[in-house]
Amino acid sequence: MVLFPRKSFAIDSIKAGESINGSNQILVSAQQKFVLGIFNPKDSIFHYLGIWYMNIPQTVVWVTNRDNLLLNSSVILAFKGGNLVLQNEREGIIWSSISSEFVKVPVAQLLDNGNLVIRESGSENYVWQSFDYPSDTLLPGMKLGWDSKTGMKWKLTSWKSLNDPSSGDFTFGMDPDGLPQFETRRGNITTYRDGPWFGSRFSRSSFFSEVEITSPQFDYNAEGAFFSYESVNNLTVIYALNAQGYFQELYWKDDANDWFSLNELPGDGCDDYGHCGNFGICTFSFIPLCDCVHGHRPKSPDDWGKHNWSGGCVIRDNRTCKNGEGFKRISNVKLPDSSWDLVNVNPSIHDCEAACLSNCSCLAYGIMELPTGGNGCITWFKKLVDIRIFPDYGQDIYVRLAASELVVIADPSESESPKRKLIVGLSVSVASLISFLIFFACFIYWRRRAEGNEVEAQEGDVESPLYDFTKIETATNYFSFSNKIGEGGFGPVYKGMLPCGQEIAVKRLAEDDKKRSLLGWKKRLDIIIGIARGLLYLHRDSRLIIIHRDLKVSNILLDNEMNPKITDFGMARMFGEDQAMTQTERVVGT
Numbered sequence: 001m002v003l004f005p006r007k008s009f010a011i012d013s014i015k016a017g018e019s020i021n022g023s024n025q026i027l028v029s030a031q032q033k034f035v036l037g038i039f040n041p042k043d044s045i046f047h048y049l050g051i052w053y054m055n056i057p058q059t060v061v062w063v064t065n066r067d068n069l070l071l072n073s074s075v076i077l078a079f080k081g082g083n084l085v086l087q088n089e090r091e092g093i094i095w096s097s098i099s100s101e102f103v104k105v106p107v108a109q110l111l112d113n114g115n116l117v118i119r120e121s122g123s124e125n126y127v128w129q130s131f132d133y134p135s136d137t138l139l140p141g142m143k144l145g146w147d148s149k150t151g152m153k154w155k156l157t158s159w160k161s162l163n164d165p166s167s168g169d170f171t172f173g174m175d176p177d178g179l180p181q182f183e184t185r186r187g188n189i190t191t192y193r194d195g196p197w198f199g200s201r202f203s204r205s206s207f208f209s210e211v212e213i214t215s216p217q218f219d220y221n222a223e224g225a226f227f228s229y230e231s232v233n234n235l236t237v238i239y240a241l242n243a244q245g246y247f248q249e250l251y252w253k254d255d256a257n258d259w260f261s262l263n264e265l266p267g268d269g270c271d272d273y274g275h276c277g278n279f280g281i282c283t284f285s286f287i288p289l290c291d292c293v294h295g296h297r298p299k300s301p302d303d304w305g306k307h308n309w310s311g312g313c314v315i316r317d318n319r320t321c322k323n324g325e326g327f328k329r330i331s332n333v334k335l336p337d338s339s340w341d342l343v344n345v346n347p348s349i350h351d352c353e354a355a356c357l358s359n360c361s362c363l364a365y366g367i368m369e370l371p372t373g374g375n376g377c378i379t380w381f382k383k384l385v386d387i388r389i390f391p392d393y394g395q396d397i398y399v400r401l402a403a404s405e406l407v408v409i410a411d412p413s414e415s416e417s418p419k420r421k422l423i424v425g426l427s428v429s430v431a432s433l434i435s436f437l438i439f440f441a442c443f444i445y446w447r448r449r450a451e452g453n454e455v456e457a458q459e460g461d462v463e464s465p466l467y468d469f470t471k472i473e474t475a476t477n478y479f480s481f482s483n484k485i486g487e488g489g490f491g492p493v494y495k496g497m498l499p500c501g502q503e504i505a506v507k508r509l510a511e512d513d514k515k516r517s518l519l520g521w522k523k524r525l526d527i528i529i530g531i532a533r534g535l536l537y538l539h540r541d542s543r544l545i546i547i548h549r550d551l552k553v554s555n556i557l558l559d560n561e562m563n564p565k566i567t568d569f570g571m572a573r574m575f576g577e578d579q580a581m582t583q584t585e586r587v588v589g590t
Helices: 301-305 349-357 418-453 469-475 513-518 521-541
Strands: 009-011 013-015 019-021 025-028 034-041 048-053 060-063 076-080 083-088 092-096 106-110 116-120 126-129 144-147 152-154 156-161 164-175 181-186 189-196 214-221 224-231 237-241 247-253 258-265 280-282 290-292 296-298 313-315 326-334 364-369 375-380 387-389 395-401 484-488 491-497 503-507 545-547 556-558 564-566 573-575
Touching: 013 076, 019 025, 025 106, 034 106, 144 164, 156 237, 164 224, 164 237, 224 237, 290 296, 296 301, 349 364, 349 375, 349 395, 469 491, 469 503, 521 564
Parallel strands: 009 025, 280 387
Antiparallel strands: 013 106, 019 076, 025 034, 034 048, 048 060, 076 083, 083 092, 106 116, 116 126, 144 152, 144 224, 156 164, 164 181, 181 189, 214 224, 237 247, 247 258, 280 290, 296 313, 326 387, 326 395, 364 375, 364 395, 484 491, 491 503, 545 573, 556 564
């Protein structure tokens, strides 16, 4: 919560010799989209000079004196020596814009994109701009990255808390070492990494939401790299780093009068930096999450058995250099975080392999698109850390293995001996035969079971077809914003079209982490105990025997006093004390 006092005077610019009184004057952009002035966070005695949306409440996007605290709003914003300064009689100069270029007649203007700029009167060239000094919010047109020519480094720094704009614990920016990659840091420790730039995209493809509401731009050359974006369809879209270290993609919903989170990183356990340790691979859809890179084993099997994977993995067979080593391809990965090297332009896979084999310290390699055109090799030397596997996207990495490990692995992309081909062929044939026999046995079993039930089919029986997630994505144009038709309490609803021409509506379940703080732990414990009492009643205290079958979270409802109620027994059956079984002849569900 931020308090914005009422102002009596508003213009969009000030010139040398003019000033703004922080107590009752502000700058307002020409089309009244953004405001610059003094604000006071709730429950705070300090005041700050910042920029916020004029028609969107409680959204500060830029703060000047984050760590130079101001006890009151009795300040003056004016030019001094060509720089814009914030000062008062007690503390003196609290904040100043610093520019290496001197201007004779400076003008400070607040633009409609939220950028505060300083320029020479009559010129459109900026000698200073607030977009070069982000706070916790990235607006359209702002940059994240670096420019070695000017020395600029653009990154976000979180607030210390919801009501404290001073510099927080987290930063989000682009790592200038090696290939460009976004990362979140807590001090000097990396907590999240998005994956390196791979020529035409980032290694982790979920940096942007599936709803296409922004037009991203990424420039990478010898002088630096930066990311920028523009919103589409006149939507209000921002990226922000919150006080807990989550990087969020947000857009403003006028009908709800609130910000809606489209994406949040880190998004799951595998996004935590180095979750599986050195030489570990994380797969969120698997249990357990972590496994070792081929040719490696857990460093501490006991810790891995307890789901403590931070110790990572170690090599299983200490290889000797240039003694028959080879490579194993791992597909659909977020590439590891380590040192890298470009070998040459337009290499083939075999060129990259030969270059890595010739260096005894080379652990793995990958192929990337060069910004100047063609391809290049990336090589890792020290360690392989922060790898994860995605279900249907990602890059390929080729991991170096000892000769003894290669005997176990059959790589279909490489030539094989006739003996190995025979072994592989027999293995595939036997596996196929066993799979067929199991399928045939299951088919006979279910067919006989269906015949034994002798349940009379009712007219108009309901069939529930199943669709995989890929088909749902295709039908809804990858949950395109243009396909969105509404939103309920559990998430947005999208229209879609199946290949057969059937129109469908799909609800995409969502969580709103803003609601987490509404329930304290004592209330949550009371709800859990209430559910346990309800289950105890069903299982032991009820006069009738009730088999509730697949009781789900959605079957637990809360009344206005937050008391849990177990409901919806569409799949349940009540037995008498003298009954051991019952039968139904209708389609049921929960």
